[in-house]
Amino acid sequence: MKSLHALGGLFLLVPFMARAAGTAEVPKGVWEGTLGTKAIVACFNAEFPSGSYFYKQYKKAIPLSRVEKDSFWHEAGDTGLWSLDPAKGNTLTGTWKSVKGAPVTLPIRLDLSDATGGDKACGSDGYAGLLEAPPKIETGKKEEFAPGRSFRRLRFAGQETIELSGPEPTLAAINRELRRDFDTSKDTIKEYFDKRREFLGRVGVPAEDENTADPSYWSSQWLSIRNYTWAAGMGRNGISWFHRTWDLQTGKQVDPWSWFGLRSLSKSRPAEGRLSGTGGGSMTPKLRRFLFRYAGIDASKAEDNCRSNYEEGAYYDLTLEAKGMRFAQPAYGNGCEIEIEVPYAELGPVLTPAGKAAVRRIDESAK
Numbered sequence: 001m002k003s004l005h006a007l008g009g010l011f012l013l014v015p016f017m018a019r020a021a022g023t024a025e026v027p028k029g030v031w032e033g034t035l036g037t038k039a040i041v042a043c044f045n046a047e048f049p050s051g052s053y054f055y056k057q058y059k060k061a062i063p064l065s066r067v068e069k070d071s072f073w074h075e076a077g078d079t080g081l082w083s084l085d086p087a088k089g090n091t092l093t094g095t096w097k098s099v100k101g102a103p104v105t106l107p108i109r110l111d112l113s114d115a116t117g118g119d120k121a122c123g124s125d126g127y128a129g130l131l132e133a134p135p136k137i138e139t140g141k142k143e144e145f146a147p148g149r150s151f152r153r154l155r156f157a158g159q160e161t162i163e164l165s166g167p168e169p170t171l172a173a174i175n176r177e178l179r180r181d182f183d184t185s186k187d188t189i190k191e192y193f194d195k196r197r198e199f200l201g202r203v204g205v206p207a208e209d210e211n212t213a214d215p216s217y218w219s220s221q222w223l224s225i226r227n228y229t230w231a232a233g234m235g236r237n238g239i240s241w242f243h244r245t246w247d248l249q250t251g252k253q254v255d256p257w258s259w260f261g262l263r264s265l266s267k268s269r270p271a272e273g274r275l276s277g278t279g280g281g282s283m284t285p286k287l288r289r290f291l292f293r294y295a296g297i298d299a300s301k302a303e304d305n306c307r308s309n310y311e312e313g314a315y316y317d318l319t320l321e322a323k324g325m326r327f328a329q330p331a332y333g334n335g336c337e338i339e340i341e342v343p344y345a346e347l348g349p350v351l352t353p354a355g356k357a358a359v360r361r362i363d364e365s366a367k
Contacts, residue, residue, distance in 0.1 A: 049065075083095045122201055216319060224245045242280075315330065
């Protein structure tokens with residue numbers, strides 16, 4: 001199911017939709033019947049005019065919304081337009097017409113099946129409950145990272161991890177570890193469906209958080225995976241991410257910050273220990289001086305609105321790249337963020353003995 005972000009910011013448009021269609025009649029409730037010859041279930045919210053419907057054969061919600069320019073209910077992506085007559089008792093009729101391609105019109109006939117949801121009918125048992133089923137692990141298509149190395153995305157109740165395929169013998173153990181990313185507890189599954197219902201009742205869309213996992217670095221010696229989350233309806237403040245790195249000789253997670261005598265911020269689910277990984281961190285004065293000198297940065301010349309980016313406690317992500325290690329601050333759109341990438345061969349002065357040994361292996365695996 002798509003997140004609100006993938007739906008073009010529908011949630012942000014809800015107040016406008018309400019004003020645009022505020023005087024139009026909304027046939028609130030859950031309705032069952034046919035579109036053409038296909039059996040469907042539709043719902044309409046009245047608090048903010050919105051809705052959705054699904055074909056019983058597929059059970060995939062298609063959002064419906066109102067706009068200011070006309071009286072139609074628009075399907076997401078304008079794949080079709082609904083023209084509905086005023087309800088007569090418990091019966092609703094109208095016409096569906098195509099927007100693209102050859103003109104097509106189909107009759108709509110629906111009967112009221114559940115009015116218990118009030119102004120948020122799409123979030124009721126009579127609609128949302130029909131879309132819910134015990135979640136199972138869904139396996140995506142094979143994606144190539146590099147010749148001989150590929151991965152598949154695994155999803156469960158809105159969560160995502162990956163399954164790796166390559167020549168490294170430790171990948172089997174790492175895949176088992178990655179499977180444990182999934183929180184299968186009853187509370188988590190309930191929270192997943194509750195959020196879908198909340199957004200169904202607000203905007204007619206069963207929105208969920210956007211969660212992704214992607215390999216960002218993968219050689220014969222080291223593997224890094226980036227986990228990313230964008231909480232539905234939260235805007236920029238709902239974005240978070242972290243990186244995890246494995247030593248492919250041992251199959252154990254490592255913290256690249258330790259190669260500089262530092263520790264990253266831990267990212268984990270404390271109750272269960274899953275998703276244990278490394279976040280960003282702050283640099284020692286020595287490392288900061290080294291990097292600024294390498295990049296030709298003079299902190300004394302920072303603009304007033306960017307001074308916090310140049311301080312010793314500033315936050316950086318540390319990632320392995322093809323030719324070097326990258327220290328990068330999160331981007332907030334103000335142009336202040338610092339990003340410095342240093343070739344592996346030039347990091348020696350700030351590495352610990354263990355860090356020098358790790359970087360030496362990176363150099364060797366790149367040859």
